[in-house]
Every structure is written in structure tokens, then in C-alpha cells.
Amino acid sequence: MGPHPAVAAIRLAVRRTLQDVLRDADALGRGPSGNDRPPLVLVACSGGADSMALASALAFEAPRLGLRAGGVTVDHGLQPGSDDRAREVVSRLEALSLAPAEAVTVTVGRAGGPEAAARTARYAALDEVAERHGAAAVLLGHTRDDQAETVLLGLARGSGTRSLSGMAAVSGSPTGRTGAGHRYRRPFLAVDRQTTRKACMVQSLPVWDDPHNADPSFTRSRVRHDALPALEKALGKGVVEALARTAQLSRDDADALDAWARDAERAVRADASDVANVTTGTGVALDVARLHALPSAVRRRVLRRVTVAAGSPAGSLFARHIEEIDRLITDWHGQRAINLPGRVAARRQGGTLVIRQV
Template identity: 85%
Template sequence: MGPHPAVAAIRLAVRRTLHDVLRDAAGGARSAPDGTGRPPLVLVACSGGADSMALASALAFEAPRLGLRAGGVTVDHGLQPGSADRAREVVSRLAALSLEPAEAVTVTVGRAGGPEAAARTARYTALDEAAERLGAAAVLLGHTRDDQAETVLLGLARGSGTRSLSGMAAVSGSPTGGPGAGRRYRRPFLAVDRQTTRKACMVQSLPVWDDPHNADPAFTRSRVRHDALPALEKALGKGVVEALARTAQLSRDDADALDAWALDAERAVRVAPPAPSPAPRGPAEGEEGTSVAHVTTDAGADTGAVLDVPGLHALPPAVRRRVLRRAAVAAGSPAGSLFARHIEEIDRLITDWHGQRAVNLPGRVAARRQGGTLVIRQV
């Protein structure tokens, strides 16, 4: 007799992800990215909750069968009494699953962006450092279909566009950057619901910890989980979570296509910088690898981009706004602080021009129309 359906579901999801990791590992060779000749190491980020404990159990079962090493990391945010003891307990549970290495990492959570964003930044920074130190080929995260639905709903509420509605990617790089972080994070459970992961833990007698922050109405995601989504299901019927998760995948496909189109369009609308004796950074004008024309100082510091207004005006709005956002970020505006309203204001310099002043953006970046060009640079 085979495993319980819930256990079979989580193992299948992890097995598919591990096959992808193997394909991505150093030219498909079954050796670690650090060149040691050992099998690749895959880590699971485990909080001790049902989702990540189910993920840890599935990784422990599947990895040896594919010739992979499996380990686990838990992050102690230090935000609740007894968090250090809880972290040690999670490490012991990971070790009991034969995950090696199994370790806890303590972080200090700042205040930038609010408590949820600050904790997330600290967590990913710690996971990045652990992955680099241990030479891990990938880090598995326990986000489920329910988490994806919540993310889409939050993006919808922010009105941030298609990319925000695309939710979390099954494979993503680190939000904090760093060497080797391009495809570090894998989310095997985006098509698995939270009920299945909890059931898998129960039938395997895995102890789980329910984070009280997940039920605290002070946190936005908690309100979405316990108030907004149940209200939607009550009003619209069952299936809202599945529909939102499906929307994420469709939106991601659309956003990827539009981003590729915008990259090509960005190259087409770049113009030579008007500054005297410019020293373009990177490849020479007209060569591949340059997305926009860069305005430089005598010292060669990158200060912005110059784009052709008629060329921008001819683009579809969805593509044009992506070009503008890319140019603003390249000029030094922090992506996390650049909102739809900022891009709309820049867009009006192209589509509704009547001599208005420059648009000030986060990061001391300004977008200014100068005749037939749009100049985006730090000021």
C-alpha cells in the first residue's frame, strides 16, 4: 500500500522540483556548484510550521533517491519570547528527519518598510548567507497555493499591475541579490493547498508549530487570510483560492512576455546622451548588452538615461510604462519604492505634455522632458 494521498502529493511536488535542480546544477553534472565533486546540496527553509515541516519531510524522503544531499535552516527572528528555544527545537526535528546540515540562524530585524517587510528582508539575507556558506544549489520554500492567493489579493489591492498579480514564482532569484542567487529559491508547493500540507504532517506524526503572528490582525497578510479570503468565498462560493492562484500563473506569463517586449523596445528608443564628451558605460553605442543610453559625468558615474519621446509615444501603454520603470530603476530609483503613480506621472510627460515640471522619483531621481527626449537621471 502506498503513502497517504497527502504525503504522495507533497513528495511528487518536491520530486519534480529536485529534478529541475539537478538539470540546473553545473552543466547537469551531479556535483556541487563549489566544485567539490559531492552531490548538490538542497536546503529547506523551515519555520516549524505545517507547510515547511511537510516540505522538510518530503525533501528528506526524495533527495537521497535522486542522489542529492538535503539540509535545513531555520531563521530565528527574535521577535517572540522563547524564539531561540523554538529554533533549537526545529533544528532537532530537521536532524530527526536525517537532514544534514541542520542549523539555526539568528537575525536582527530592522524597521525599514514595516515589520513584515523588515522580517522578510532579514530572513532572505540569512538564507542567502547560509546558502553561500554551505554551497547549496537551491533553497526550498514552503509557500502554498493559499499563500499565492493571498499574494495576488494583496497585489490587487495595491493596484500595482500585472507583475504584482503574478504572485510568487516557482523559481526565483534572491530579492537581496548576491553571487549565485539567480535561481536559488524554489517553491514546490504553489499548486498544493495548505490543508494538504497539514494533513501530511498529521499522518506522518510530525509535530508542527503554529506561529501566533499568522493569526495576529496587526499584520496585513493575517487579515487577508482570516478575513478577506473567507469573506470572498462566502460571497462568491468555493474556488476563490484556486482562481486567484490560476490568475497568478496567467498574469506571470503575460508579464514575462511584456517584459521581453519592453526590453526590445527600450533598445529601440534610446538616443545618444546630449551631454558634451559623453563616456558611455559598458558596450559602445549600438552594441548588444546596453538597454538604454546612459548619461555620464566626467568621472564616468552612471546618472541616468535618455529616451526618444516619439518612439515612446508609439509604444502600447503597457510596454511604454515598463520601459519607463526600467529606466527609472537603472537611474537609481529603488524598485521597492517606485509605485504605479510614479510611472503614471512620467508617462504624462510623453502622452499629456503641456510644459509641466520634472517628475521627482524616489532615490533622488528626476524625469524631465527636454524637447523630443525624456531624460531620467539622479539629481
């Protein structure tokens, strides 16, 4: 008799992810057949149902594929007794025979609001642990429900196709750490939260429900407990699945448009030799006529790419900034230079658009 269907589902999802990790490691000559130790895969575990289910599946599947498995929990220090909770999670990871298993304490700042600040601190800690242990990957327990919530949040921001594409199954570090291009893996993006909780229950795994997940002061909590149930009540069941499917379709579209924009950027670069002050610092000159001929979705991606390359922080560059630059191309009537985050300016000189730090 096989495992419970919920346990089988989480193990299959993790097995597929680990097979991808293994292929990547083999391509780099670091697989189990190489001279190095077997690759290490870490699970980021909060002690909640999603990450505990993930930890149990990793502990089961990794040895069968010749991989080492470890775990890490991050203590944000935002609740009384959080250090005790972190030690308890480490004990649970050790009970699953995960090694190394450790807790990392972080200091959460204020930049971007409490949710963004906690996320920044958490990923910085996970990056540090992964690099210290030479981990091939870090598994994250985001589920299909989390993906649906992310799509709704992106829709509320109104930032375009990329914001609707949700979380990627494979991603680099959001902190921009070098060498972390494929570090983070999300095996459960096609698994719902009910399945992970059921898998914990049938395996008698203790779980901890973070009170922040039910705190209405957090935007994601309101989406989870108010917005999504209201949508399902109004539209019927299947909203979560539809939003998750939208994320994948949007990601495919955004990836294609981004690839088009990379090629287009090379084609629209102007000859800067006759444009004053362009080559001073980090600047670029773009041919306005060629930009104008591009579809707007591609043109705006080109503008964002070159503006970030000129020194404007990606996290501070919003859709309204790109729209203002775009008007220098599509609605030109002698506007002054546009000041952008990171002391970057965009201005039009005749038939050339110049974007550079000032």
C-alpha cells in the same frame, strides 16, 4: 500499499522541483556524476505544517536523486522563547536526517513595516547560509493558499499585472544578492495548506502554529482569516484555486510584456550626443515619439526599467511615479522635471525624455 495521498502529493511536488535543480546542476557540471560532491538542497523550515511537510518530502526524495539535503530555521527574535523554538526545529530536522541543520538568529529592523522587515532579515539569513554551504537551492513552503493571499494583497496595492502574478516557482533573492538568480524554489504552489497539514498528521510530524499567523495586526493574517473566507462565502468555493490560477496567467502575461519592453528599450534610446548633460553620471535619453508609439503597458515598463537603471531604488518606485513620467510623453504641456526616489529626475527636452541622477 503506497503512501497516504497527501504524502504522495507533497513528495511528487518536491521530486519535480529536485529534478529541475538536478538539471540545472548538471548543466553547470556540478551534478552527482561530476567531480564535486552531490549538490546540497536546503529547506527553510519554521516548524509549521507547510515547512515540516516540505522538510519530510525533501528528506525522502533527495537521496533517491543523488542529492544532499539540509535545513535551516530562522529565529527572528520576535516572540518570547523563540530561541528554544529554533533549537526544537533543528532537532526535528536532524530527526529527519537532514544535514546540515542549523538555526540562524537575525535582528529585525523597522524599514517597510514589521512584515517587510522580517522578510528582509529572513532572506538575508537564508542567503548567507546558502552561500556558506554552497547550496544549489533553498526550498520554501509557500502553498497555493499563500499564493492566493499574495494575489489579493497585490490587487489591493493596484500595481498592475506583475503585482497580481504572485510568487514565482523559481526566483532569485529579493535582497539582490549576486549569483542567487535561481536559488529559491517553491514546490508547493499547486498544493493546498490542508494537504500539507494532513501529510504532517499521517506521518506523526509535530508542527508549530505561529501565533503571528492569527494576529489581526498583520495584513496577511487579516487576508487569511477574514478576506478569503468572506470571498468564499460570497462567491462559493474555488476562490483560492481561481486566484492561484490568476497568478500564473498574470505571470505569463507580465513575462511576455517585460520581454517586449527589453527589446523596445533599445529601440527608443535617443542619440544623446546633442542632449546637454545626459552623459554625466548615470543617465539615459529616450526618443519621445518612439515611446509614444508603444502600447502603454510596454512604455511604462520601459520607463520603469530605465529609471531603476538610473539609480532609483526599485522598492521605492511606485506606479504613481511612473504615471508622472508617462505624462511627460502623453500629456506634455511644459511641466518641470519630476523628482524621483534615489535623487533621480526625469525631464523632457523637446522631443527627448532625459532620466538621470542629479
